[in-house]
Amino acid sequence: MSRETVRVPLGGRSYDIHIGGGLLEESGALLKPLLKRPRMAVVTDENVFVTQGERLRDGLGAAGIEADFITLAPGEATKSFAVLEKLTGRLLDLGVERDDMVIAFGGGVIGDITGFAASVLRRGCRFAQIPTTLLAQVDSAVGGKTAINVAQGKNLIGAFHQPEIVIADIDTLGSLPPRELKAGYAEVVKYGLISDADFFHWLEDNGPALLSGDQDGRAYAIKKSCEAKAAIVGADEREKGKRALLNLGHTFGHAFEAHFGYSGKLLHGEAVALGMALAFDYSAQEGLCPADDATRVKTHLKAAGLPAQIGDLKTSITADAIAKHMMQDKKVEQGKLTLILANKIGDAFIAKDADLSRVTAFLKERTGE
Numbered sequence: 001m002s003r004e005t006v007r008v009p010l011g012g013r014s015y016d017i018h019i020g021g022g023l024l025e026e027s028g029a030l031l032k033p034l035l036k037r038p039r040m041a042v043v044t045d046e047n048v049f050v051t052q053g054e055r056l057r058d059g060l061g062a063a064g065i066e067a068d069f070i071t072l073a074p075g076e077a078t079k080s081f082a083v084l085e086k087l088t089g090r091l092l093d094l095g096v097e098r099d100d101m102v103i104a105f106g107g108g109v110i111g112d113i114t115g116f117a118a119s120v121l122r123r124g125c126r127f128a129q130i131p132t133t134l135l136a137q138v139d140s141a142v143g144g145k146t147a148i149n150v151a152q153g154k155n156l157i158g159a160f161h162q163p164e165i166v167i168a169d170i171d172t173l174g175s176l177p178p179r180e181l182k183a184g185y186a187e188v189v190k191y192g193l194i195s196d197a198d199f200f201h202w203l204e205d206n207g208p209a210l211l212s213g214d215q216d217g218r219a220y221a222i223k224k225s226c227e228a229k230a231a232i233v234g235a236d237e238r239e240k241g242k243r244a245l246l247n248l249g250h251t252f253g254h255a256f257e258a259h260f261g262y263s264g265k266l267l268h269g270e271a272v273a274l275g276m277a278l279a280f281d282y283s284a285q286e287g288l289c290p291a292d293d294a295t296r297v298k299t300h301l302k303a304a305g306l307p308a309q310i311g312d313l314k315t316s317i318t319a320d321a322i323a324k325h326m327m328q329d330k331k332v333e334q335g336k337l338t339l340i341l342a343n344k345i346g347d348a349f350i351a352k353d354a355d356l357s358r359v360t361a362f363l364k365e366r367t368g369e
């Protein structure tokens with residue numbers, strides 16, 4: 001199976017994303033040249049520790065690296081101040097120094113809280129990402145966004161803190177629950193929809209095999225996704241401009257995540273899938289994008305087992321409630337809604353100042369009010 005390396009171009013803070021099978025076994029060899037001393041703290045969750053922990057411990061041990069594992073509870077609730085306090089305390093108790101490397105070994109939850117802990121520990125210590133969900137391998141482990149959640153909303157307390165290496169071992173996806181795999185697939189589709197129509201077409205042909213376990217297909221899709229994200233992050237690390245394109249589907253999607261209380265009833269990737277379908281439908285209704293493109297997007301997401309229309313959620317929600325949640329989004333500026341819309345598949349754009357009354361009228365049609 002192919003091994004790929006994608007570089008995130010950030011000057012002196014540039015780093016490589018390694019993609020392929022069997023990389024946990026090689027993790028020690030990949031990390032050792034970056035270490036000041038052969039020890040590290042690895043933050044993970046219970047599911048990842050049980051299914052993949054031994055492989056990582058052996059891979060680090062093979063290079064003579066001593067690892068202290070810190071195991072957190074799985075789930076979104078872990079991204080909290082309470083867990084951050086315990087985690088940073090534990091890292092200090094372990095004697096982690098600023099030049100030591102803290103490893104985030106897990107999905108986006110572990111990546112986000114560990115990255116944030118690393119960003120504040122001793123005013124910022126080094127860290128690396130070893131993502132174990134498809135979502136984390138194509139999105140959250142790349143680009144340096146870290147965060148926890150607070151009562152006021154999701155990801156509202158955080159920092160930009162880049163990892164120094166990302167090791168995406170696609171063999172870890174073998175133990176990932178299928179629903180989580182599909183949710184991560186939504187973020188893969190996102191890259192095709194934003195800027196790469198050929199890649200979307202490739203996914204139409206190869207997505208089903210990839211979801212069923214085709215390893216070469218997975219490696220290729222993760223590489224294409226990371227290349228797309230690396231190019232955007234390299235051009236706009238702090239989301240002053242085009243990085244906002246990565247939020248395709250997110251403003252609609254967050255509204256549904258908020259409706260379900262950010263619970264396991266609707267996974268982030270599932271919300272993004274529905275959000276992307278709505279963004280394309282809205283673009284078509286506004287005459288910006290061909291209706292056929294919106295249909296293709298929905299057909300593909302549905303075939304992948306993802307929600308593509310509001311009715312798929314089997315919940316009662318009004319257009320006004322969705323619009324209210326959308327106005328809580330981080331991307332609202334001076335009361336104006338920013339949406340990511342599309343001219344066609346592979347050509348998304350940032351629409352500042354979206355007309356909330358038109359969006360609400362569109363949603364009313366979709367909820368059948």
Ligand code: NAD
Pocket residue numbers: 045046047048051052074075076079106107108109110112132133135136139140141142143144145146147155172173174175176177180183268269
């Ligand atoms: P997650 O971290 O909750 O992982 C999903 C589930 O899979 C968990 O139960 C976990 O224990 C389990 N798991 C992970 N890897 C496994 C494996 N290999 N085998 C078996 N089980 C495994 O969810 P996620 O979808 O990876 O991440 C979602 C989080 O990512 C959200 O908090 C979201 O806000 C965040 N996110 C961040 C960014 C960013 O740029 N920082 C981008 C997108 C999403």
Ligand code: GLY
Pocket residue numbers: 139140142143145243246247
């Ligand atoms: N997941 C969106 C971003 O990294 O900007």
